[in-house]
Amino acid sequence: MKILLIGEYSNVHNTLAEGLRSLGHNVVVASNGDFWKDYPRDIDLKRNPGFAGSFRFAARLVTALSRMRGYDVVQIINPMFLELKAEKILPIYHFLRKSNAKIVMGAFGMDYYWVHENITRMPLRYSDFNLGDQLRTDDDAMKERADWLNTPKGRLNQYIAQDCDAIVAGLYEYWACYHPVFSNKTNFIPFPIKQKRREEDVESRPHQPLKIFIGISKNRSSYKGTDIMLDAAQKLKQKYPKRVSLSVANGVPFEQYTQMMNEADVILDQLYSYTPAMNALEAMSRGIICVGGGEPENYEILGEDSLRPIVNVEPNENSVFNALEQLVVHPEMIPILKKQSIIYIRKHHDYIEVAKRYEKLYHELIKDSKR
Numbered sequence: 001m002k003i004l005l006i007g008e009y010s011n012v013h014n015t016l017a018e019g020l021r022s023l024g025h026n027v028v029v030a031s032n033g034d035f036w037k038d039y040p041r042d043i044d045l046k047r048n049p050g051f052a053g054s055f056r057f058a059a060r061l062v063t064a065l066s067r068m069r070g071y072d073v074v075q076i077i078n079p080m081f082l083e084l085k086a087e088k089i090l091p092i093y094h095f096l097r098k099s100n101a102k103i104v105m106g107a108f109g110m111d112y113y114w115v116h117e118n119i120t121r122m123p124l125r126y127s128d129f130n131l132g133d134q135l136r137t138d139d140d141a142m143k144e145r146a147d148w149l150n151t152p153k154g155r156l157n158q159y160i161a162q163d164c165d166a167i168v169a170g171l172y173e174y175w176a177c178y179h180p181v182f183s184n185k186t187n188f189i190p191f192p193i194k195q196k197r198r199e200e201d202v203e204s205r206p207h208q209p210l211k212i213f214i215g216i217s218k219n220r221s222s223y224k225g226t227d228i229m230l231d232a233a234q235k236l237k238q239k240y241p242k243r244v245s246l247s248v249a250n251g252v253p254f255e256q257y258t259q260m261m262n263e264a265d266v267i268l269d270q271l272y273s274y275t276p277a278m279n280a281l282e283a284m285s286r287g288i289i290c291v292g293g294g295e296p297e298n299y300e301i302l303g304e305d306s307l308r309p310i311v312n313v314e315p316n317e318n319s320v321f322n323a324l325e326q327l328v329v330h331p332e333m334i335p336i337l338k339k340q341s342i343i344y345i346r347k348h349h350d351y352i353e354v355a356k357r358y359e360k361l362y363h364e365l366i367k368d369s370k371r
Contacts, residue, residue: 001362003027004068004100006045007077008034009108010278012170014041015192019355028071030064032083037254043067047083057083065092069099073362075168077106079157086152093160102365103164107174107186112157115148117177124173126272126315128223140223165365168358171275172301187361188301191278192351196286199339206331209245212236212324213264213288215257215279216250225271225315229291232320233268236328243328264288265334266327271315274298281349284309284341289334291323302348309340
């Protein structure tokens with residue numbers, strides 16, 4: 001098949017492309033590299049600030065569109081798959097629709113249905129937008145509501161969701177928001193990860209101090225819950241100064257961020273999540289324990305009934321503190337969870353096995369059009 005992947009989110013499309021190519025498909029990735037992370041791509045759609053940057057981007061995009069025709073499948077990472085206003089993306093979507101066989105939309109992150117469903121139907125016990133029956137009113141939650149509800153971005157998302165041939169959700173949470181609305185076209189396929197370490201490489205003997213790592217997103221700490229997780233980790237370090245070390249990445253370059261993460265035993269990730277997303281999954285592939293989202297629904301949708309590598313926490317400081325303290329007072333758990341993390345990634349997120357699931361979906365879409 002000839003496949004075009006447009007947009008990038010934490011290396012999802014670049015990794016998927018590698019998997020699909022290993023299966024013999026012709027795959028092109030067009031993206032901005034996910035901004036500062038600068039992931040590899042075949043067609044560069046990075047937009048620099050200022051008038052000159054916008055002019056060069058427009059010229060680059062016009063040239064790129066001439067290469068975006070004649071594909072069996074075009075997959076967009078999000079309804080906002082280009083660094084343009086929604087009103088300008090719509091005609092480009094129409095061009096892609098007319099010029100290619102099938103269109104697949106990713107449900108991989110922030111979009112209209114993620115916002116709307118979590119403030120109306122509330123399929124999750126907690127999320128970026130609700131805690132139980134209570135809506136969150138922090139600045140970031142309110143900003144995203146204003147950004148997606150009753151706006152051109154929201155209408156673009158609704159149009160593409162109705163019009164596209166399939167929707168792929170990469171996490172349980174996104175599936176829970178999309179499937180009830182688009183049950184006939186929503187598919188769950190886990191995020192693709194390239195294994196970074198083998199379980200045999202994990203030391204069997206526990207060590208101290210427990211090395212905890214947390215990355216702080218600028219201006220989004222309260223929204224993602226990293227402020228609460230950081231407070232819990234700092235209190236743990238105060239209680240066990242010789243048994244805990246804490247590393248905080250705040251606004252550092254991506255290469256330095258990765259280096260800091262690689263040296264950790266534990267990563268603290270997204271307090272309000274049911275599942276580990278790409279950042280935590282990448283860490284787990286390195287044998288780093290994720291403290292964050294590991295709710296039963298995550299294991300159920302994967303069909304996993306034995307491995308439990310994720311240290312699941314509820315969205316409050318006490319839960320995070322208690323979970324981390326268990327790792328400090330029971331260091332024998334650490335090698336076990338590290339090995340389980342690596343096995344879990346290989347079992348459920350191996351990039352070639354994930355690519356096979358996309359391949360199956362794409363083949364079914366193409367077969368349907370020939371009936």
